[in-house]
Amino acid sequence: QQQVKQSPQSLIVQKGGISIINCAYENTAFDYFPWYQQFPGKGPALLIAIRPDVSEKKEGRFTISFNKSAKQFSLHIMDSQPGDSATYFCAASYTGGFKTIFGAGTRLFVKA
Amino acid sequence: SQTIHQWPATLVQPVGSPLSLECTVEGTSNPNLYWYRQAAGRGLQLLFYSVGIGQISSEVPQNLSASRPQDRQFILSSKKLLLSDSGFYLCAWMTASYNSPLHFGNGTRLTVT
Numbered sequence: 001q002q003q004v005k006q007s008p009q010s011l012i013v014q015k016g017g018i019s020i021i022n023c024a025y026e027n028t029a030f031d032y033f034p035w036y037q038q039f040p041g042k043g044p045a046l047l048i049a050i051r052p053d054v055s056e057k058k059e060g061r062f063t064i065s066f067n068k069s070a071k072q073f074s075l076h077i078m079d080s081q082p083g084d085s086a087t088y089f090c091a092a093s094y095t096g097g098f099k100t101i102f103g104a105g106t107r108l109f110v111k112a
Numbered sequence: 113s114q115t116i117h118q119w120p121a122t123l124v125q126p127v128g129s130p131l132s133l134e135c136t137v138e139g140t141s142n143p144n145l146y147w148y149r150q151a152a153g154r155g156l157q158l159l160f161y162s163v164g165i166g167q168i169s170s171e172v173p174q175n176l177s178a179s180r181p182q183d184r185q186f187i188l189s190s191k192k193l194l195l196s197d198s199g200f201y202l203c204a205w206m207t208a209s210y211n212s213p214l215h216f217g218n219g220t221r222l223t224v225t
Contacts, residue, residue: 031211034213034214043204043217043218043219044156044202044214045216046214046215049213051211091214093211095210095211098161099161102155102156103155105154105155105156
């Protein structure tokens with residue numbers, strides 16, 4: 001019940017295309033859903049995050065869509081660029097909890 | 113602003129040797145501190161976390177230990193390294209508040225030979 005399931009494992013997108021990464025969770029106590037971006041040899045960095053009281057959050061080319069009833073959330077990268085090539089992790093946590101539960105990660109490669 | 117320092121960046125150690133990785137956080141007080149390990153091409157495995165000085169919670173029984181001697185200092189140790197301890201070790205911090213993200217260091221690449 002503490003798991004966050006992330007798909008796909010890897011993704012290849014043409015430059016200018018839309019990248020979509022999906023995540024699902026079971027624990028309804030989760031109330032914070034961040035996405036992290038990790039480049040090779042670096043630590044993950046917060047990309048964008050959403051709370052379950054909103055269905056969508058957009059920051060530049062990055063959008064989180066959140067479906068509370070389905071317990072699913074997704075990251076959309078519009079106009080994908082080669083510089084977006086990285087590993088993306090979805091995650092979930094809850095108020096009062098000390099741990100962040102991570103998905104397994106998606107390796108995105110954007111072809112020029 | 114807050115910063116996290118983690119060192120060394122890379123480390124090659126023989127099997128059976130000791131290990132000490134250090135992480136310090138600046139610009140915040142009483143953070144929650146975390147050690148993660150990431151195998152090549154894999155996800156993030158939580159090893160230890162600490163919510164205060166001297167308070168350590170272990171997530172996975174293994175050949176490693178952690179200590180928090182000061183508020184913003186977190187140390188990962190081993191008395192005798194195994195080949196399976198190779199990996200990318202990441203320190204992270206989080207404020208102990210509502211809906212707070214993790215902030216990661218740049219990691220230590222450990223190779224046990």
